[in-house]
Amino acid sequence: MIMSLLEFSSLSVEFATLNGGFKAVDNVSLTVDPGEIVAIVGESGSGKSVSMLAVIGLLPWTANSTADKLEFQGRDMLKMRPRDKRKIIGKDISMIFQEPTTSLNPCFTVDFQITETLKKHTDLSVRNARTGRSSFCAWSAFPHPSAASRPSRISCPAA
Numbered sequence: 568m569i570m571s572l573l574e575f576s577s578l579s580v581e582f583a584t585l586n587g588g589f590k591a592v593d594n595v596s597l598t599v600d601p602g603e604i605v606a607i608v609g610e611s612g613s614g615k616s617v618s619m620l621a622v623i624g625l626l627p628w629t630a631n632s633t634a635d636k637l638e639f640q641g642r643d644m645l646k647m648r649p650r651d652k653r654k655i656i657g658k659d660i661s662m663i664f665q666e667p668t669t670s671l672n673p674c675f676t677v678d679f680q681i682t683e684t685l686k687k688h689t690d691l692s693v694r695n696a697r698t699g700r701s702s703f704c705a706w707s708a709f710p711h712p713s714a715a716s717r718p719s720r721i722s723c724p725a726a
C-alpha cells in the first residue's frame with residue numbers, strides 16, 4: 568500500500584473572539600497521495616486557509632485546533648516535538664501565502680527572510696545561500712532585494 572503524503576481527519580479550528588468562540592473549520596478530512604494535486608474550492612471565508620495554517624502549525628495563539636489524525640509522510644504531526652516539526656515545515660511542507668504584501672515580516676529585511684529558509688534547511692554556506700536567494704528571485708520574478716530592503720520597499724509585478 569502506498570503511504571499518503573498528507574492525511575488529516577476531523578480537523579476543526581475554533582478562534583477565541585470577544586464575542587465567544589468562532590468555529591472556522593468544522594470536521595474536515597483530507598488525503599493527498601504522492602504526486603497528486605488536490606484543489607480545495609470554497610467560498611471566501613469557508614476555512615481553506617485556516618485549515619492549511621492548522622496543518623503547518625501557523626495559527627495565531629487565539630486559535631484552538633483539534634484533529635483525530637494528522638500525518639505527513641506517515642509521521643504523526645500531532646505527537647511530533649516542535650523542534651522536529653520545524654525541520655519539516657518550510658522544507659518538506661510549505662505554504663504559498665495568499666497576500667504577498669503581508670506575507671513578509673516588515674521588521675526584517677527581505678534578504679534575511681529569503682536567505683533564512685535556505686540557511687535553516689540546508690547546509691549551504693552564507694555565500695551559497697545568497698546565490699540560492701538570487702536564483703529564487705530570478706525564477707519567481709521577485710525583485711532582487713538589496714541587502715537593506717524591507718518588504719515595504721518591494722513591489723511585485725502583477726501575476
Ligand SMILES: Nc1ncnc2c1ncn2[C@@H]1O[C@H](COP(=O)(O)OP(=O)(O)OP(=O)(O)O)[C@@H](O)[C@H]1O
Binds near residue numbers: 589614616
Ligand atoms: N485570526 C482569526 N480570528 C478570528 N477569525 C479568523 C481568524 N483568521 C481567520 N478567521 C476567520 O476564519 C474563517 C475562515 O477564514 P479563511 O481565511 O480560512 O477563509 P478562506 O476559505 O481561505 O477564504 P478566501 O477564499 O477569502 O481566502 C473566516 O470567517 C475568517 O474571518
Ligand SMILES: [Mg+2]
Binds near residue numbers: 615616617665
Ligand atoms: Mg484563503
